[in-house]
Amino acid sequence: MFDLHRLRLLRELKHRGTLAAVATALSYSPSTISQQLSQLETEVGVPLLEQIGRRVRLTPQAEILVEHTEAVLERLERAEADIATSLSGLSGTLRIASFQTATLALVPTALTLLREAHPALRVHVTQAESEDSLPALLARDFDLVIAEEYPGDPDPRPVELHQEDLCDDPLRLAAPTTPGTAAPHGPHGTEDPEAALRAYADHAWVMEPEGSAARRWATTLCRSAGFEPDVRFESTDLLLHLRLVELGHAVALLPDLVWNDREPTMGLGGLPRGRGSRRLFTAVRAGRSTHPAIVACRGALCRAAADTSPRTRSGALGDVVEPVEAPGRDHEQP
Incomplete structure (x- = not known):
């Protein structure tokens, strides 16, 4: 029977790319990792790594082993979830990664809810962009990731991950304004989102x-x-981005969550239909989706999203402030 610890090292190499990265992540020396993988090759009886310049690459047989290792680890995580569900209290450590605006607008409220319901649960939060946190989730650096997906740019959905939608976050054209003005519009006051964008070309x-x-x-x-x-x-x-627009240095495209229940301080305009909202979702490894800590955290995040300002969730920021005309145009009624 193959050694599970060595199989996990091979899996780590698949996800992290280099022996040095595996060693750093697991606090081993690269030579120790190399020795363990050499012993695994002896157990399996076939080469598992091939040298490509200064790097190593997994052989087809190693890829087969990693695929089976993923299945074993998923099953073990399901066992861990079942055991946790059988207990009366929720404890242990939950590692969360979240991008900036979600970290500011949603995570603190969710942490409060989790502390009140499960005081023995220890929660670690790391701010990280989705491009980095999702691969790290697969590598088991995190237990849950809050990620974002932009219109027309769908993320790959690995079968190893379980995703749940969290909320839609409207995106808007943000432009410098004078006090009391907002909502950039197209030429001659028309509410044409593409014309509004062109006005700031x-x-x-x-x-x-x-x-x-x-x-x-x-x-x-x-x-x-x-x-x-x-x-x-x-x-x-x-x-x-927000500060640069406020001081008149730039135009930006900002999500509603950036306001975090504060009043807008600049002009905000809508974007073309179908392109003006990003999707926020949570992702966990498939074997961990039923773990009570994951279920509790997802529930707290959903409550936090629902409890944000009604104008943020409805996307009605244009109702809060008066429209501002596009730059460099005469604005007579047609």
Whole structure:
């Protein structure tokens, strides 16, 4: 029978890519990892790794072993969930990863609910972007991830993960305004979202970094409106995006959750139909989806999402402030 510990090391190498990364994640030395995998090769009787330059790659036989190891680990997680369900109290540690706006707007309320209902449950929270946290979930660095999906950019759905929708978060065009104005509109006061976007084609923009789902969505949105955005500021910090718009340095595309129950401080306009809302969801490994700590956390997050400001959940921010005209235009009634 193959050694489960060594099989897990092989699985770790599959997910993390290098012996050094496995060693760092598990607090072993690379030589120890290499020795353990060599012993596994002896047990299996076939090569499991092949050298490609300075890196190693799993052989087809190693890929077969990893697939079976995933099934074994999933079954063990189901056993752990069943045992936890059989107990009267909920304890242990739950590791959560969440991106910035969800961490600010939803996680604190969920933590309060969990503390009140399950005081013995220890919760660790790490702020991380979805592009990083979902692979880390598969690698077992986290137990639950709060992630986002932008319109037209669906994430892969690995069979190893169980996803549940959390809420939809409207996205809006955010532009600098004078006090008492808001909702950027198209030329001559028309409520044409693409015309509103084009009206800011010559302005500086702030967006998330290249390669992110948010950046791909935002760039596609602007190109669909007929222009290439002049991106002068890049950051994953949406509070920085907010500040740059407030001070008149840039135009941005901001989600409603960034306000976190505060009143908007800038002009906000709608986006083209079908492109103006991101999906928030939770993801866990399939074998852990019935664990009572996961069920409790998902329930608390759903309550937190439902308890956010009614205007945020309904997407009615345009009702809160008066419209502002598009820049550089005469705005006479047609």
